[in-house]
Amino acid sequence: MRILLIDDEEKLALHLQKGLNQAGYSVDVALSGSAGLEQAALGTHDLILLDLMLPGTTGFDLLRNLRDFGIDTPVMILSALNQSQHVVRGLDLGAVDYLRKPFELDELLARIRTVQRGQAGSRLPIWHVADLTMDLTTREVSRAGKSIALTPREFQLLEQFMRQPGRVLSKAQLTEKVWDSDFDRGSNVVEVHMHQLRKKIDKGFATPLLETVVGVGYRLRGTLTSA
Structure with a gap:
């Protein structure tokens, strides 16, 4: 599974990239919304992990742009914005999950496995x-x-x-x-x-x-x- 992580917190992004690599996933990192949109448009990723507070744009806007451009890669939001209104907005825009920061890597991995199962039914082949x-x-x-x-x-x-x-x-x-x-x-x-x-x-x-x-x-x- 190839994952695109869009997050401007470079230290956190690299930490997550390392943890996900060790769990067997390939991870590309984009540190801005524009870079994330450019990589997402390649269509080579199975999942996008998206922060909401990005420089020059918001994760909400980026998610909307992804869908407007016909990019239907599943998106999981990772954000310190933890009010219900943010969660609801993200899910309404098409995110498959919303994980509040801070979180444990094990929880993120479990959420990713859930997305994988959802893509291929209750059990992968x-x-x-x-x-x-x-x-x-x-x-x-x-x-x-x-x-x-x-x-x-x-x-x-x-x-x-x-x-x-x-x-x-x-x-x-x-x-x-x-x-x-x-x-x-x-x-x-x-x-x-x-x-x-x-x-x-x-x-x-x-x-x-x-x-x-x-x-x-x-x-x-x-x-x-x-x-």
């Missing part, structure tokens, strides 16, 4: 490619019934391949979907993570599923089914 299984609700992965322990980043990478098996994904595509916008694209971090992921997914099995397409990218072999 379980994906199968060959004998590889990914449960998007419990975030568990197994192959031929054998549990595979993945780091949050490895889970995000595998999720991209499970979504579209058979398709070659380039390093640039994986970077865009899984890492933050300030990621050093010249580093070998993607290759290192893919090496570790391949070992976990394929080691000990007769048929490898993750393969390198030389000069192009990586591919997960098989066909997707879900339950």
Whole structure:
């Protein structure tokens, strides 16, 4: 899941970004309403976390602009404005939730999981490619019934391949979907993570599923089914 955080409190924004990254989410940060609107317009995010007190505009105005421009990405408001009138206004403008500052990271994570469930029904699907299984609700992965322990980043990478098996994904595509916008694209971090992921997914099995397409990218072999 890729999240856009729009908040002008840089210290708080970076703290939340770190916490959400550790929980397995990719997070882009915008420190102004204009920057937030520009990033939101790209359509690459699954959720927007929006502060209301922004320089030069308000979160209410930004939310209205998002909807006027046809950007229907779910928005959760994070704000120190805690009067009922603010909550009601935000929800009426189309926000899916309103979390009052200050809050604990665990509560934010629980609210995000609720949004995820709401987007896909009461339970997220379980994906199968060959004998590889990914449960998007419990975030568990197994192959031929054998549990595979993945780091949050490895889970995000595998999720991209499970979504579209058979398709070659380039390093640039994986970077865009899984890492933050300030990621050093010249580093070998993607290759290192893919090496570790391949070992976990394929080691000990007769048929490898993750393969390198030389000069192009990586591919997960098989066909997707879900339950």
